[in-house]
Amino acid sequence: MTRTTAIPDAEMCGVSTTHAISTAAATTVARALKALADPLRLRMLSAIATDPRGESCVCDLAELADVSQPTVSHHLKVLKETGMLLSDRRGTWVWYRIAPAKQRAVAALLDAFAPAAVADASDEARPSDEAMRELDGRITRLGEELADEWADLHRDLVISIVRESFAGLVRSAKVTRHLIPLTERFARQRLADLTRDRGTGVPQVLFVCVQNAGRSQLAAAIVNQLADGAVLARSAGSTPAAEVHPRVRSLLTAIELDQGAGEAYPKPLTDDAVRAADVVITMGCGDVCPIIPGVRYEDWAVGDPALASPEGVEAIRDDVEGRVRELLTTLTSKPRRIPS
Missing domain, CATH: 3.40.50.2300 (Response regulator)
Structure with a gap:
């Protein structure tokens, strides 16, 4: 984020850098964090904060996830109630922007806390080097086996499709123990797609x-x-x-x-x-x-x-x-x- 606005001194808000924050401040912060404790709301906040126009139309935000328009409106209402967002209706659409007084807090959340949290989670979930070497070896063998089976296709193409299939599935995988059989199923379907004569059969x-x-x-x-x-x-x-x-x-x-x-x-x-x-x-x-x-x-x-x-x-x-x-x-x- 590049847009920042000065905010009141932390001590004036009941937030101290030398001792525990006040009960009132803790309650306010907790309420805001609770409102943000939803992946889609965080993505909406990020989309608005990083929009080069300085604001985002609700029609743009609706494209972030596979949810209905009322759900999008509900999440935006929750964010607006925290004071983080301001909105304006223009014609049939509503536009949202970060409230000036909240820009520094939003920047700290998205530019510092979020990347650090994601990095920590990635470190915890990342398979060990030994596990990755084993997976790579199994994918290599699978590629060779399917290349032998699909002899009418160029060998390098088949192996490439197998590796691309694995890469596409591993991005969203929670566990790796089923990745090899799923990769085989996905790769076989892609090879069948590649050779299918549409309109026949x-x-x-x-x-x-x-x-x-x-x-x-x-x-x-x-x-x-x-x-x-x-x-x-x-x-x-x-x-x-x-x-x-x-x-x-x-x-x-x-x-x-x-x-x-x-x-x-x-x-x-x-x-x-x-x-x-x-x-x-x-x-x-x-x-x-x-x-x-x-x-x-x-x-x-x-x-x-x-x-x-x-x-x-x-x-x-x-x-x-x-x-x-x-x-x-x-x-x-x-x-x-x-x-x-």
């Missing part, structure tokens, strides 16, 4: 949302169950989460018991996945896919399961199923009903 649908942890996973699973092999569906995300959302995972588990193992792990969106798809469907989350000639694009404004009640999640599932049935009528005449 079984139609393929790609569902895309930001985190690939909720509605896109659910939609792909329902297509694969209803179509019974007559249509294949997959999902991907522009910024994959570490894992599928718990409220969706239970629904996917029920579907997988009926149809067999699914693809329920968040994975990055690739251009090859879009090129290989006959239909690409974004899930009302503002995600943008590469525009490939001949690919059919749709956007489904579907609720976010992560923000819904248990009843709401069921309603979202029913909404997705209805949309899937309509989609399948344009691709195949063989949908079947999900067992109750």
